[in-house]
Amino acid sequence: MTGRSPSPPSRDRVRPDVAVVGAGPIGLAIAWRCATRGLRVVVHDPAPGSGASAVAAGMLSPVAEAYFGERELTGLLLASAARWPAFAAELTETTGVEIGYRTEGTLMVGLTGDDLAEARRLWAYQQGLGLPVTPLRPSELRDREPALAPRVRGGALAPTDHQVDPRLLVPALRAAAQRAGAVLVPQPVRHLSDVDAGVTVVAAGCGAAALTGLPVRPVKGQILRLRAPDGFAPGFRHVIRGYADGEHVYLVPRADGEVVLGATVEERSDTTVTAGAVQRLLRAGVDLLPELAEYDLVEAVAGLRPGTPDNAPILGPLPDRPDVLAATGHHRHGIVLTPITADLIADLLLGGVPDPLLAPFCADRFGGAAVAASGGPEPTKEGDRWS
Amino acid sequence: MTGRSPSPPSRDRVRPDVAVVGAGPIGLAIAWRCATRGLRVVVHDPAPGSGASAVAAGMLSPVAEAYFGERELTGLLLASAARWPAFAAELTETTGVEIGYRTEGTLMVGLTGDDLAEARRLWAYQQGLGLPVTPLRPSELRDREPALAPRVRGGALAPTDHQVDPRLLVPALRAAAQRAGAVLVPQPVRHLSDVDAGVTVVAAGCGAAALTGLPVRPVKGQILRLRAPDGFAPGFRHVIRGYADGEHVYLVPRADGEVVLGATVEERSDTTVTAGAVQRLLRAGVDLLPELAEYDLVEAVAGLRPGTPDNAPILGPLPDRPDVLAATGHHRHGIVLTPITADLIADLLLGGVPDPLLAPFCADRFGGAAVAASGGPEPTKEGDRWS
Numbered sequence: 001m002t003g004r005s006p007s008p009p010s011r012d013r014v015r016p017d018v019a020v021v022g023a024g025p026i027g028l029a030i031a032w033r034c035a036t037r038g039l040r041v042v043v044h045d046p047a048p049g050s051g052a053s054a055v056a057a058g059m060l061s062p063v064a065e066a067y068f069g070e071r072e073l074t075g076l077l078l079a080s081a082a083r084w085p086a087f088a089a090e091l092t093e094t095t096g097v098e099i100g101y102r103t104e105g106t107l108m109v110g111l112t113g114d115d116l117a118e119a120r121r122l123w124a125y126q127q128g129l130g131l132p133v134t135p136l137r138p139s140e141l142r143d144r145e146p147a148l149a150p151r152v153r154g155g156a157l158a159p160t161d162h163q164v165d166p167r168l169l170v171p172a173l174r175a176a177a178q179r180a181g182a183v184l185v186p187q188p189v190r191h192l193s194d195v196d197a198g199v200t201v202v203a204a205g206c207g208a209a210a211l212t213g214l215p216v217r218p219v220k221g222q223i224l225r226l227r228a229p230d231g232f233a234p235g236f237r238h239v240i241r242g243y244a245d246g247e248h249v250y251l252v253p254r255a256d257g258e259v260v261l262g263a264t265v266e267e268r269s270d271t272t273v274t275a276g277a278v279q280r281l282l283r284a285g286v287d288l289l290p291e292l293a294e295y296d297l298v299e300a301v302a303g304l305r306p307g308t309p310d311n312a313p314i315l316g317p318l319p320d321r322p323d324v325l326a327a328t329g330h331h332r333h334g335i336v337l338t339p340i341t342a343d344l345i346a347d348l349l350l351g352g353v354p355d356p357l358l359a360p361f362c363a364d365r366f367g368g369a370a371v372a373a374s375g376g377p378e379p380t381k382e383g384d385r386w387s
Numbered sequence: 388m389t390g391r392s393p394s395p396p397s398r399d400r401v402r403p404d405v406a407v408v409g410a411g412p413i414g415l416a417i418a419w420r421c422a423t424r425g426l427r428v429v430v431h432d433p434a435p436g437s438g439a440s441a442v443a444a445g446m447l448s449p450v451a452e453a454y455f456g457e458r459e460l461t462g463l464l465l466a467s468a469a470r471w472p473a474f475a476a477e478l479t480e481t482t483g484v485e486i487g488y489r490t491e492g493t494l495m496v497g498l499t500g501d502d503l504a505e506a507r508r509l510w511a512y513q514q515g516l517g518l519p520v521t522p523l524r525p526s527e528l529r530d531r532e533p534a535l536a537p538r539v540r541g542g543a544l545a546p547t548d549h550q551v552d553p554r555l556l557v558p559a560l561r562a563a564a565q566r567a568g569a570v571l572v573p574q575p576v577r578h579l580s581d582v583d584a585g586v587t588v589v590a591a592g593c594g595a596a597a598l599t600g601l602p603v604r605p606v607k608g609q610i611l612r613l614r615a616p617d618g619f620a621p622g623f624r625h626v627i628r629g630y631a632d633g634e635h636v637y638l639v640p641r642a643d644g645e646v647v648l649g650a651t652v653e654e655r656s657d658t659t660v661t662a663g664a665v666q667r668l669l670r671a672g673v674d675l676l677p678e679l680a681e682y683d684l685v686e687a688v689a690g691l692r693p694g695t696p697d698n699a700p701i702l703g704p705l706p707d708r709p710d711v712l713a714a715t716g717h718h719r720h721g722i723v724l725t726p727i728t729a730d731l732i733a734d735l736l737l738g739g740v741p742d743p744l745l746a747p748f749c750a751d752r753f754g755g756a757a758v759a760a761s762g763g764p765e766p767t768k769e770g771d772r773w774s
Binding site: 224226229261272273274275276277278279282283285286292293294295296297298300 | 611613616648659660661662663664665666669670672673679680681682683684685687
């Protein structure tokens with residue numbers, strides 16, 4: 001795995017340097033970075049982009065998502081978000097595909113006094129980390145977003161928290177990876193032994209558990225897509241993250257009129273859309289932005305995030321399989337972490353010296369018992385996607 | 388049109404006795420009744436069953452829907468509901484198709500004290516008409532439906548208000564009509580002059596306005612379909628109609644686990660599903676029956692009811708076109724009124740003497756100005772379906 005140099009071109013079918021299992025944003029971005037740097041890359045996925053990214057909202061929110069007790073994760077989120085402008089520019093320049101990267105920033109708001117008190121506690125923590133969080137007076141909040149409900153009590157601005165559209169990102173990454181020479185194989189991978197490559201990168205989201213035994217579990221998220229009526233753009237332009245009578249929701253406006261409203265966080269492995277979740281999301285959304293009541297409800301869908309015990313991703317070799325790298329467990333942060341994950345994994349494959357940034361996210365941090373090279377726990381329902 | 392007797396059979400293509408425009412429940416039932424009695428019938432519809440019936444819940448509720456100021460309509464609803472048991476039995480016997488006819492009765496409930504006060508006013512009116520409405524003590528209500536929310540303040544039973552599944556009814560009626568000899572022509576009718584038949588019956592729902600000039604307007608209804616989890620039947624068996632913090636909703640349980648939750652009544656002609664309507668329906672539904680929160684939300688859809696100025700259907704010949712019969716404007720009552728509409732129209736076609744029941748529903752009751760034989764107002768959006 002270490003010190004690998006690009007292989008000479010060959011017209012015969014040769015063993016790839018890298019096999020990536022999973023063609024979500026993480027897997028495709030790794031393939032792109034590796035192929036660009038001269039490695040022979042194949043990506044295995046029967047349904048590219050059909051996992052968590054198809055459901056994700058695409059917030060790039062290292063500041064708003066800087067939570068208590070997750071300082072190392074916050075550091076990685078910030079480092080990756082900092083790479084996003086160049087990553088987005090390069091991707092669009094390479095492929096000609098617009099990916100909906102927007103920089104209007106994120107407003108964090110509290111509907112009631114209790115909501116605002118909870119939000120302020122978090123904002124103080126984020127400010128304590130030196131992050132750019134600017135509390136706004138109610139008048140300043142309404143100057144920025146007049147569509148907010150009059151009863152929203154207060155808010156703060158995170159100007160560096162941006163957004164991208166994951167449903168545009170995946171085809172762009174796929175085009176970029178293929179243009180760089182990566183080969184997409186629409187076959188499922190049941191076992192690591194199905195793959196013949198110098199190194200295997202497991203970027204299979206929740207499916208990583210069945211393949212590697214890593215403690216990756218599905219965390220269900222239900223999400224809605226609304227659309228402003230009559231072809232208009234949404235009446236707001238920031239990403240809005242709100243606490244509304246105890247419900248935490250976000251609203252992500254797209255230029256084409258779409259608004260993503262999410263999301264539940266449920267320790268379940270099914271992908272059914274439930275009446276109660278839809279009602280709670282809509283109630284909170286409409287309470288924060290009354291105009292949403294008149295929007296079309298165009299989609300209600302659930303996805304499974306790959307969660308880990310500490311909510312942080314797993315990046316790097318399996319303890320007993322140096323030829324297998326994990327790039328999974330991104331939980332709620334797969335989109336924002338795409339650039340840095342791809343860079344760190346590609347650097348590791350090409351240079352062989354692990355970046356110090358990787359240390360907190362190594363695969364053996366949960367103890368040996370939780371990790372088995374292959375075998376491991378019974379495949380979960382989501383794991384079955386890969387079998 | 389009057390005194391028509393069955394034509395002799397012919398192997399040539401002969402002019403039909405009756406052309407029905409619209410293959411919803413009304414048009415198909417008319418075709419079935421006419422064809423059974425020996426008339427040559429064609430039914431024109433490019434998309435049978437795709438109108439209001441595809442969205443309808445299928446409540447047969449003449450009692451619960453006996454509203455102030457609609458005594459003649461109530462009489463027709465009651466008369467038609469009385470025909471439903473035999474109609475359903477004959478239809479299933481003829482076709483072998485089960486149509487989900489259920490007789491558990493309807494519970495009418497009020498969530499809050501204010502809701503209950505509003506409901507009781509209506510129940511008193513209904514009892515005053517001599518209709519079977521039995522107020523229930525809270526304990527009696529919960530004995531009947533333990534799944535009702537504890538905070539539901541009170542209710543009443545309408546034991547004779549039943550239900551049928553419109554999505555099963557339409558294919559059954561189609562099979563019955565075709566078995567009786569009616570011919571389905573999957574072509575749209577733009578103008579009455581496109582039809583060559585002894586008599587034309589316009590059963591085109593909202594499309595009747597453009598064809599006849601009758602004052603039929605679209606009344607939008609949004610409705611949800613939920614499903615009990617894991618293949619179970621819903622945890623309640625009555626149709627439940629509730630007032631919930633001022634929102635009027637109904638919940639119709641099906642044997643296969645489906646629950647229909649409806650419906651908005653909006654003076655609009657679009658069929659978009661809006662976030663606000665879905666939220667209000669779900670909120671009211673979950674408030675009345677908390678277990679619904681765990682149900683899958685499987686469909687959110689909107690349809691257009693054919694409304695009239697007095698909420699009653701239009702049944703009988705156009706004032707200046709005795710060869711054109713209207714059977715439209717059934718508004719919220721198309722399913723319950725299917726049997727009597729079919730019988731009355733078929734009787735009229737075969738016997739020629741209008742049933743006295745028809746008198747309040749004649750086409751000229753809105754004044755001549757509103758009715759033009761053909762031409763009339765510009766086609767509505769819904770009217771375009773037929774053009």
